[in-house]
Amino acid sequence: MYKIIGADRKEYGPYPAEHIRQWIASGRCNASTLAQLEGTTAWTPLVLLPEFKSVLAQSAPPVIPSRVPQPPVAASSPRNNVFVILGIIGAVALGGIALIGLLATIAIPNFVRARQQAQTNLCRERLQLLSGAIEVYTTGHDGQLPPANTWTDALSKQISSTNTFQCPADQSASLCSFAFNKNLDGKKLDEVAPKTVVLFESDSGWNGVGAQADMVSRGHRPAGGNMSISNPEKIFHVILADGSFVSVSESETDTLRWEP
Numbered sequence: 001m002y003k004i005i006g007a008d009r010k011e012y013g014p015y016p017a018e019h020i021r022q023w024i025a026s027g028r029c030n031a032s033t034l035a036q037l038e039g040t041t042a043w044t045p046l047v048l049l050p051e052f053k054s055v056l057a058q059s060a061p062p063v064i065p066s067r068v069p070q071p072p073v074a075a076s077s078p079r080n081n082v083f084v085i086l087g088i089i090g091a092v093a094l095g096g097i098a099l100i101g102l103l104a105t106i107a108i109p110n111f112v113r114a115r116q117q118a119q120t121n122l123c124r125e126r127l128q129l130l131s132g133a134i135e136v137y138t139t140g141h142d143g144q145l146p147p148a149n150t151w152t153d154a155l156s157k158q159i160s161s162t163n164t165f166q167c168p169a170d171q172s173a174s175l176c177s178f179a180f181n182k183n184l185d186g187k188k189l190d191e192v193a194p195k196t197v198v199l200f201e202s203d204s205g206w207n208g209v210g211a212q213a214d215m216v217s218r219g220h221r222p223a224g225g226n227m228s229i230s231n232p233e234k235i236f237h238v239i240l241a242d243g244s245f246v247s248v249s250e251s252e253t254d255t256l257r258w259e260p
Contacts, residue, residue: 001038004029005135007242009190014038020046021055031056031125032132032243034139043139045132047125120220123167123201123237124245127178130165130199131239133158138189145192148185148209152176167201167237169218177201177218179208183259184241192260194242201237211258217250 002020003013013036023029024046031047046052133155137146146154152165159165167177179202184192192198202214217234234250248256 003036005034017051024055031128034135043136119169126164127239128245131243143188143190145184145187148180148182150207151180152207174205176206179204179210182209187260192241196241196257197238198241199239
């Protein structure tokens with residue numbers, strides 16, 4: 001049996017694990033929802049509880065690749081087929097250079113996109129873990145958010161690995177890839193509007209703070225995977241005060257809320 005913290009930050013339960021799995025599947029709970037096993041005092045994000053990992057993985061939204069319209073295929077003719085066969089023979093006669101070049105043209109961009117998508121997914125998971133750690137911190141500190149200038153020190157007591165503070169797409173040697181919204185220093189969570197930015201990607205370092213001007217983009221894949229390698233769209237990751245993760249494009253950053 002588990003108690004949970006709802007979206008309204010109130011305590012509910014206890015409920016059996018099966019009920020919580022059903023709520024995850026229906027979208028009523030997510031990876032950062034806090035749960036407390038009956039008989040214990042610790043509040044833990046659902047993503048850290050083994051009994052809910054499988055259903056959380058199943059409920060994750062799929063990445064749907066863009067579909068590029070293909071030109072119509074002309075009707076084949078014996079003459080066309082002859083030229084196709086001659087072309088294939090010519091490529092083979094040249095040692096397969098043309099075929100190898102074609103495979104490289106296809107494989108390299110696909111590899112880059114796959115790596116970017118994997119980094120994007122892991123960065124998102126780590127931000128969600130930090131969001132859960134903030135919820136745990138505020139629960140144990142009368143609703144108070146961690147101090148802005150020592151926020152990573154405060155949350156590191158809730159996090160089992162310091163790797164959680166690092167985005168895999170961050171090419172620097174910094175111990176932390178994220179920053180805390182400086183405008184929330186000294187605030188309680190219930191004093192902050194739900195859609196206010198709390199954490200965001202930044203090069204500010206350990207215990208880094210800042211605001212919109214300090215945001216950085218690290219080549220993340222946008223929702224749906226629609227991004228050109230030669231001219232990538234800048235994507236930014238943030239965590240809001242309601243615990244939700246948001247991925248926004250550069251043109252959408254001006255719509256983010258930074259004041260409590």
